[in-house]
Amino acid sequence: MNSYPVTLKQSYSSALQAYLADAQEAALMRAYELGRQATENGLGVLDIAAVHQEALTQVLRPSSPSQETLQTVQAASKFLAECIAPFEMTHRGFREANAALKQQATQLANLNKELDAFAYSVSHDLRAPLRAIDGFSQALLEDYLDKLDAQGVDYLNRVRNASQAMGRLIDGLLKLSRLTRAEMRRQPVDLSATAQAIAEALRKSQPERRVAFSIAGGVTANGDPVLLQVVLENLLSNAWKFTSRHATATIEFGATWQDGKQVCFVRDDGAGFEMAYAGKLFGAFQRLHGRNDFEGTGIGLATVRRIIDQHGGRVWAEGAVDRGAAFYFTLEP
Amino acid sequence: MNEKAILLVEDNxxxxxxxxxxxxxxxxxxxxxxARDGAEALDYLFGTSVISGQDAPLNPEIVLLDLKLPKLxxxxxxKRIRADPRTKLLPVVILTSSTEDEDVVKAYGLGANSYVRKPVDFDQFSEAVRHLxxxxxxxxxxxRSKGR
Known part of the structure; x- marks a missing residue:
């Protein structure tokens, strides 16, 4: 135990005497300061009540109070202590829960770091053999083409396609782990302008497609501009991708208010999905569509969720097969 | 020989x-x-070499340098290439799997002339080498290096 309670007793007693002698604001501030120091040193309200009782007894001593007065003071203090005991218990509970939470948070942060380090090294070490698989398959196709029949060529092309697909998966994983390692910086972000720029880029990538973008103006949010750009890129290019089977399509970006919170959304009238699988959408490597229908690694929405989680927000989806999909997100808890 | 050599530092x-x-x-x-590790690369460059079989320093036209290497x-x-007056101006291209910002920044900080990531797709890789x-x-x- 440290010697703080002894110091507190002395300081409290002199401060109380000073206050009772001359009810000055300064003396009250001293009381506040003592209370602050007491909590910092891990003392509870019951300790303060005990110190208070002792100090009060000391204050009364010079005027030689009657035994009766002293007993009254003691009894009153005991009564007060009993009454504030629940506060003390709640406070202690909070403190313990807080300490446990802190420990858990540290553990979680360490685990996350380990996982990211793992993802990083796995990603790099996995790329080298993939390069060899793809490269030597290509060498066979180029140097030994005359010795291969059509099926042999087909098989080698499959090997190459598969290794390149795995390369893209690894890149997606790397990107995901990189995103979470970077520190988040919140600032006002013009989501409308970001969405507009992404829409332009998508339009340029396939100018022959007939897609109408409807982007609400003036939608802003407080968040990390780089991460929010990634969110909108993923959601809008998903919408772009999943409307590709329709002759014309509409992709919408906007925001509504729900329970005092801004809810942003990206909506399309494309392939949609079965609501029964809505919960699966946001897991890494989850795909609801066949590889032949729509390309993709299954990392985009996992990335979106991770970023929204980092912002303390929520993301969810609504959709129906062939009637489009809508993705909603908030950025505040 | 008129054309100078290319030094490829690669362990895989x-x-x-x-x-x-x-x-x-x-x-x-x-x-x-x-050169199959960092030490071999330095041996070659600074002339105490098993590979070059001579003891005078030998400047290649360019060094293609992997980052993840045994020994060094x-x-x-x-860092050693840039620290030595004989090789400090030698063009060095980093050719690696990593695109970690940290690795890129560190390489440029140490005086790399270029940083190229090896793609998985051989056609892309070949294209990158063609450009290089x-x-x-x-x-x-x-x-122009002195005494050559």
């Missing part, structure tokens, strides 16, 4: 074969010297 034999293949495919005919890693090799050859062996004017 598959990557070595693929890089050689990509160079050949793109008709880059310079002699290619392969690529960053360390680069065109730029560093044809377009680029290297500093």
């Amino acid at each position: 034999p598959d990557d070595e074969a693929l890089t050689l293949r990509a160079l050949k495919r793109n008709k880059i005919l310079n002699e290619i010297v392969v 890693d690529g960053h360390e090799v680069l 050859g065109l730029y560093w062996l044809v377009l680029n004017v290297p500093p």
